[in-house]
Amino acid sequence: MRLRRRGGTAGTAGTAGDATTGTGTRARIVVVGGGPVGHRVAERLRHHGHEGPVTLLDAEPGPAYHRVLLPALLDGSLTPADLHLPDLNRLPGVPGMPDVTVRHGVSAAGIDRRRQEVRTTEHDRLPYDTLVLATGARPHLPPVPGLRHASGWLIDGVTGLRSRTDCARVRGEEIVVLGGGPLGVEAAAALRRAGRRVTLVHPGPYPLDDRLDAGAGEVLTRHLAGLGVGLELGRIAAEVRPGKLALDDEWLLPWDTLLCCTGVRPRTRLAEAAGLAVRSGVLVDAEGRTSDPAVRAVGDCAEPGGSLYDGWEQAERVARSLTGGSAPHGTAARRPVFRLRVPGLTLGVLGDGKGEAGDEIVTYRDAARGRYARISLDAEGRLRAAVVTGLPQALATLTQLYAADTPLPESRLALLLGRPAPRGGPLPELPPEAVVCRCNNVTKGALASAWEEGARTQEALVEATRATTGCGSCTDDIKVLCREFAEVGS
Ligand SMILES: Cc1cc2nc3c(=O)[nH]c(=O)nc-3n(C[C@H](O)[C@H](O)[C@H](O)COP(=O)(O)OP(=O)(O)OC[C@H]3O[C@@H](n4cnc5c(N)ncnc54)[C@H](O)[C@@H]3O)c2cc1C
Known part of the structure; x- marks a missing residue:
């Protein structure tokens, strides 16, 4: 075997409660x-x-x-x-x-x-x-031999990533991250930024391969390699030994912490x-x-x-x-938006990222500069799916159009190049009820009201609405809206 080192309370009874359903404004x-x-x-x-x-x-x-x-x-x-x-x-x-x-x-x-x-x-x-x-x-940990003691407890240094306690368990200089899904990628990049030596082990040809096509996968792989994250792609963990991880090709990786980002x-x-x-x-x-x-x-x-x-x-x-109200419209589940949280890299997937057979496909590729986009449009020119990397303005605009479910402007290229008002006419309006910050459930209407009431900068909008203070992935969207509000007002 070769040892590989990389460079890199109880209350009173409810008075108005319905005993059979537990509803009512005073139910416990x-x-x-x-x-x-x-x-x-x-x-x-x-x-x-x-x-x-x-x-x-x-x-x-x-x-x-x-x-x-x-x-x-x-x-x-x-x-x-x-x-x-x-x-x-x-x-x-x-x-x-x-x-x-x-x-x-x-x-x-x-x-x-x-x-x-x-x-x-x-x-x-x-x-x-x-x-x-x-x-x-x-966390679901894979059944790799050696990961657990005979008692079933994890061996020292092995952890999932689900809680503050898990974060505190990450120790030492050599970190091996198992699993190149969003969690594994975000964790590997974060640990690398903190100066640790990190290797990401992933069975697919590139990280996030279940969400990204090869073009976006290439950009992500290059970005991680550029950060100094060691990448063991197309590999799986075969055996865990104290301080060493054997891969299925018999390479050995040293580790102080083995971070399992292998599902929940x-x-x-x-x-x-x-x-x-x-x-x-x-x-x-x-x-x-x-x-x-x-x-x-x-x-x-x-x-x-x-x-x-x-x-x-x-x-x-x-x-x-x-509380006796009616159900809200289910928008989030029907129009899923994924944003990777790796500082310095914009990467988003709208819908399943793939689209359907017969869709109009528009692709833009500039791998050397970390830019790639593939959009998939239905017969009416509505966005069905998209994968976008390195094009923050385009991703923000496409996310708006996707949420609004309106046809794209004729000039797809202008859109991908991030021009807010392509020659085919202004961008379709995002309806006021469209949720911009999903973490804090902030709609475009709420942002517009805050603007009207005097919150005229991005910082002021954030202060007034709490938008962007969750996962932060809507920051570019707020920037775009801020500009839009200013243009309308000028
Ligand atoms: C780093 C990271 C990044 C993520 N990014 C995304 C993302 O971008 N998009 C996305 O959609 N999802 C993401 N997720 C997943 C997201 O965090 C979960 O979907 C979300 O936390 C689910 O919330 P929950 O309240 O249902 O469960 P949890 O967050 O798991 O919380 C459950 C809580 O219940 C407590 N509990 C369990 N049993 C009991 C009990 N018997 N008594 C009392 N308390 C109990 C647990 O201790 C825990 O505090 C991410 C997760 C992580 C860790």
Whole structure:
């Protein structure tokens, strides 16, 4: 074998609650899980006027945080406090509402569905009218020999990446990242920026190969190599030994930390033990109802689940349904937008990135400068899918057009070159209800109102609406809108 080194609480009974469904503005609601989606449920319940007691249990020590930003802890660009989600009891727009009881570091240990009670790890029981499970997902680690002790515990230095605790486990100079999906790529780039020696091991021909075509894959590969990330592509981990990882071609990689970014599995043990219907996740209907109408499930623990943005939409649906409102339109799930968070590289995928047979395809390629775009249009000239790298203005405009679901201007090239008003006429208007910042649910209309009220710079818009303060991937979109508002006003 060769050793390879690279250069590189319980409340009173609800007065208006419906005993069979657990709804009504005074029903007792217990939320289990304080990740972004559980937190969102509690926030939206108060927003929609739920006045009954809401208790949120979270196994993790507090406060709640924005999980997608964890790589920024790895490179030190953000501190743990920067990741905090807003305090549920200091939210704007819900003054005078009773506080949400938040219990960090306390887990739900069991559910008694007959008595409608949750048993906690602090040995108390919380009665509920509605229970909302938001227990999320846990890292899935591959069955590589040597990864675990005979007892089943992971060997020292091996970790997934799902929590602040996982980030704190990343130690030493030599880091091997397993898995070249978004999480693995973002983590590898962050650790490299922090000066660690990083190797990314991925079985595909290039990272993110399930989302990108070869043109975009080339740009990403070059970018990572340029950062000094070692790339072991087309390889899988064959055996883990203390301090060494053997690949399937028998190369040995040294490691101090072996970071497994190899997928997640819904956390369903609590639901299963309570006898709820579970497949890979807890089975739910469109309003998050499980096989027991008094129990809902949202986010990564639910099936259908999907992305964080689907989770947010589910949270909104559950909160509205529990407060007697109607369901919102499901836009996020139908028009998925993926943005990679690697500073210095713009990379976005709209839809599935591929489109359908018979679509009009427009491609722009300038690999030496890290630019590539492939857009796929339906017969009416609407954007069905796109992969864009290194063209921030084009990605921002295309994302708008994709959200608005309107035909593209005639001059596709001008669009890809980032000219805001191609010769074929001005860009179609994004409707006011289009969500620009998905993390904070900020619409174009909300941004326009803030502008009208005097927030006339990008910074002022951010301050007024909280747009861009989640994953940050809408920053370019806000820039484009800012310019648009200024042009309209001038
Ligand atoms: C680095 C990173 C980047 C990501 N980027 C993206 C992205 O760009 N787009 C995207 O769509 N998704 C992304 N994700 C995934 C996204 O973070 C998840 O979809 C999201 O966190 C799901 O939220 P959730 O609240 O359902 O579950 P989780 O965030 O997993 O939170 C569940 C919480 O429940 C707690 N819990 C579990 N069991 C119990 C119990 N019995 N009692 C009490 N508490 C319990 C857990 O401790 C945890 O705090 C990313 C994830 C990571 C780690």
